[in-house]
Amino acid sequence: AAALKASESPFSTDEKLTSEDDVTAYNNFYEFGLGKGDPKAKSGKFKPTPWTVKVDGMVSKPREFGLEELLAFPLEERIYRMRCVEAWSMVIPWAGFPLAALLDKVEPLGSAKYVAFETVVRPDEMPGQGGFFQSLAWPYVEGLRLDEARHPLTILALGLYGKTLPNQNGAPVRLVVPWKYGFKGIKSIVRITLTDKQPPTTWNIAAPNEYGFYANVNPAVDHPRWSQASETRIGEGGFFGANRRPTLPFNGYEEEVAKLYAGLDLKANF
Amino acid sequence: MPLSPRLRKASVWALYAIGLVPAAWGFWLGATGRLPGNPVKEFEHLLGLWALRFLIATLAITPLRDIFGLNGLRYRRALGLLAFWYVLMHFTTYMVLDQFLNFAAIVEDIAKRPFITIGMAGLAMLVPLALTSNSWSIRRLGARWGKLHRLAYIIAAAGVLHYALSVKVVGPEQWVYIAIIALLLAWRPLRPYFNRRKRAPRHRVTIERA
Secondary structure, three states: OOEOOOEOOOOOOOOOOOOHHHHHHOOOOHHHOOOOOHHHHHOOOOOOOOOEEEEEEOEOOOEEEEHHHHHOOOOEEEEEEEEOOOOEEEEEEEEEEEHHHHHHHHOEOOOOOEEEEEEOOOOOOOHHHOOOOOOOOOOOEEEEEHHHHOOOOOEEEEEEOOEEOOHHHOOOOEEEOOOEOHHHOOOOEEEEEEEOOOOOOHHHHHOOOOOOOOOEOOOOOOEOOEOOOEEEEOOOOOOOOOOEEEOOHHHHOHHHHHHHHOOOOOOOOO | OOOOHHHHHHHHHHHHHHHOHHHHHHHHHHHOOOOOOOHHHHHHHHHHHHHHHHHHHHHHHHHHHHHHOOOOHHHHHHHHHHHHHHHHHHHHHHHHHHOOOOHHHHHHHHHHOHHHHHHHHHHHHHHHHHHOOOHHHHHHHOHHHHHHOOHHHHHHHHHHHHHHHOOOOOOHHHHHHHHHHHHHHHHHHHHHHHHHHOOOOOOOOOOOOO
């Protein structure tokens, strides 16, 4: 990973960072396997350069962005909490830029209501996409409402810990939406499409009763198979220390984002 | 290969000792900060997997004897008890190191999450089996002992279901355990037919006093 310069941001939390070791060795990235260590162990063949992201759909200026163009956006360091739907969390220093800045370049049409995202499909480089057993339907797809996508907290990340993204963290470019569960942060993005219909999302397709479209972090709505009331902060507390902490609504970003959901029943729209 | 009675006894004790090595090793790794990521979950998971392995080994004794003539009966009690201890350690780790004795959260988990309810039912069913695993109980219960210990089949099914339901995607690892336990359980209704077809009638032993 190459060094990456990024300016400080007022959106960063001052919470203690999760170690780089944990951030890059404890991952869910099923394209590389189901185990937490698989993404690091099995992503060596993946080639994140050269790379282009196609931005199309309901925009007046559809086009492709090369990785160099993405890296040329003014990059900010965003230290965000990351809450996984499996009830663990991290604090990660991302480097990236607001997704809104990219959307501005393609000029979404007034009819556009949602943004759909798609991950690359490369079975030769991503062992979880090949072979007899396939855990999910590829490509991995995600989506946001346009106002969520344009929120200043929503970023496209190109790096972490001052370097370009390691393969296991979604190289070369991924989405980070800190008030939503981690699976919304789609990795290795190749396509972004503006649309007027709510786009399908991978985990919702796999288990609609467990994962909704919104996937906002919400301690009041349990996952059917585990409570979302508390979380384990990775790398803290050790073996004998209580490292469970209460989970905050919208992962602690309530003040910034709750207004996006005024009048929406968050239990029905989980 | 005939073992002397003393060696036989020693081999059973050796099994108990060796069987506890994975737990001790995992605990040492965790306590010294050598388990990566989420050490408590890693340890919890290790204990659960070994519990399943010992349940499988316990259930494999009968088909191994039926099919290959390998008599491992003298190890069955130790294997079953090891499974019980691993399940107990698995639950204790969840209760103490994971939930930090937050009983409200634990009770809610057991009541509301089907995979935890099923796992807890498995542990509850293991308790009477562990308590009656001694020779005195075997003598005392007679034929009822065999009936009671058929609970092991339900426990193994509950254990593997608990495992499969605990993950977001049932992957190859879970399917392997499901397949092994399904085969071991399927053997039970099949074995009278299999054994009848064998030439020499077998001395039937359902209870072994090790």
